[in-house]
Amino acid sequence: MKLLVVGGSGYLGRAVAVAADRAGAQTLSLSRSGYRPAGPGAAGTGLVGDATRPGFGLSGAALDEVREEVTHVVLAFGSVRWDCAPSEALAVHDTGMRTVLASLRRLRALTRVVHVSSLLVLGRAEGLVGNRELFVGQRFRNWYEYGKYCAERRVRDAGDLPVNIVRLGPVLGPPPAGAALDTSHGLLAALPYLLTGGPVHLDRRGHYPCYVSEVGSAAQVIMNALDAPSTGQTWSWYDPDLPTLAQVYTDLCAAWGRIPRLVDVPALRPVLRLASRRLGVIPELLDYSRPWFELAPDVLSDLPGDRPVSGGDYVTTTGRHLRDRGRVMAGATR
Ligand SMILES: NC(=O)c1ccc[n+]([C@@H]2O[C@H](COP(=O)([O-])OP(=O)(O)OC[C@H]3O[C@@H](n4cnc5c(N)ncnc54)[C@H](OP(=O)(O)O)[C@@H]3O)[C@@H](O)[C@H]2O)c1
Structure with a gap:
């Protein structure tokens, strides 16, 4: 297997490169800033390119190598910022994905592609949703959700390419x-405020699933999807223990010896929204303070390959990792 990881210098892309290296694959990691193998556990070779440009923005020998030799591709590129502007979200995830699909059509040895999608493509979907559904009349909380929806739509429509899709919820674990x-986006963006001890309104005090998974397990599911015999499939992955949002925040804050003040006081919502920037919380985060969507209970049952085991107590370990690097307390004490 010669694997191209588009977005290979990122959090998930690097985890995929490590898993691929363990599986004996030869890996090319592509991103705009390039990929510098860093220390033990780093894997593969870096390519400087841009997925939103034809031929992944490559030229010369690098383009020839990708076009002639790459057999497998993982698409793990693009911003995960919940507060990204519409122009950014659509340039990367919509028109960018159209260009990526055109570039993939020119790879002569291509046998498998896995697109890393997000469970947030389901937006505010109502009723039970599973792997087959994409548009169920949902509205979207932000442009990230809509951008990822557009990307998945384009990938699903590319029936001529051997693509599978893996949807992930928020991914955690030391990088x-x-x-x-x-820590400036996603669930972690609330940490500085939670650590100040300020009250946070969450419906049902956050006792609803947030579909987190551990980064190593997510990478393994992506590898299994690359190996799967069929294409055109969509699978979802999240920690089968299904920790609630309240549990995740409690376990993250434990590294600082704090217990987050999660309250069910809807009147706080507008106050927090108004003051969010001053409190160091992106307003988009507050849109996740209601139950997100409800996944069909059998959604994990058709995953290809062996179901991976999440590495230890990854949520608590994430908190410790951030604490040890002073990544969040600086925000908390501001
Ligand atoms: N992390 C999660 O919780 C999560 C959950 C569900 C789905 N996902 C999806 O997984 C993917 C990766 O997420 P992540 O957490 O690993 O994000 P990340 O750490 O920000 O990594 C993003 C990667 O994409 C690269 N990139 C961005 N624009 C690019 C472009 N135009 N051409 C080539 N490379 C580009 C970045 O490098 P440069 O900026 O140097 O180009 C970086 O390597 C995203 O598509 C995201 O939607 C992530």
Whole structure:
């Protein structure tokens, strides 16, 4: 297997490169900033390119190598910022994906592609939703959700390409060597405020699933999807223990010896929204303070390959990792 990881210098892309290296694959990791193998556990070779440009923005020998020799591709590129502008979300995930699909059509040895989608493509879907559904009349909380929806739509429509899709919820766990955990977006963006002890309104005090998974297990599911015999499939992956949002925040804050003040006081919602920037919380985060959507109970049952085991107590370990690097307390004490 000669694997191209598009977005290979990122949090998930690096984890995939490590898993691929363990599986004996030869890996090319592509991103705009390039990929610098960093320390033990780092894997593969870096390519500087841009997925939103024809031929992944490559030229010369690098383009020839990709066009002639790459057999497998993982699409794990693009911003995961919940507060990204519409132009950014659509340029990367919609028109960018159209260009990526055109570039994939020119790979002569291509046998499998896995697109890393997000469970957030389901937006505010109502009723039970599974792997088959994409548009169920949902509205979207932000442009990230809509951008990822557009990307998955384009991938599903590319019936001529051997593509499978893996949907993930928020991914946690200490990052692989060379990658960083960005605390400025996603669930982690609430940490600085939670650590100040301020009250946070969550419906049912956050006792609803948030579909987190551990980064190593997510990478393994992506590898299994690359190996799967059929194509055109969509699978979802999240920690089968299904920790609630309240549990995740409690376990993250434990590293600082704090217990987050999660309250069910809807009147706080508008106050927090108004003051969110001053409190260091992106307003988009507050849109996740209601139950997100409900996945069909059998959604994990058709995953290809062996179901991976999540690495230890990955949520608590994430908190410790951030604490040890002073990544969040700086925000908390601001
Ligand atoms: N992390 C999660 O919780 C999660 C959950 C569900 C789905 N996902 C999906 O997984 C993918 C990766 O997420 P992540 O957490 O690994 O994000 P990340 O750490 O921000 O990594 C994003 C990667 O994409 C690269 N990239 C961005 N624009 C690019 C472009 N135009 N051409 C080539 N490379 C580009 C970045 O490098 P440069 O900026 O240097 O180009 C980086 O390597 C995203 O599509 C995201 O939607 C992530």
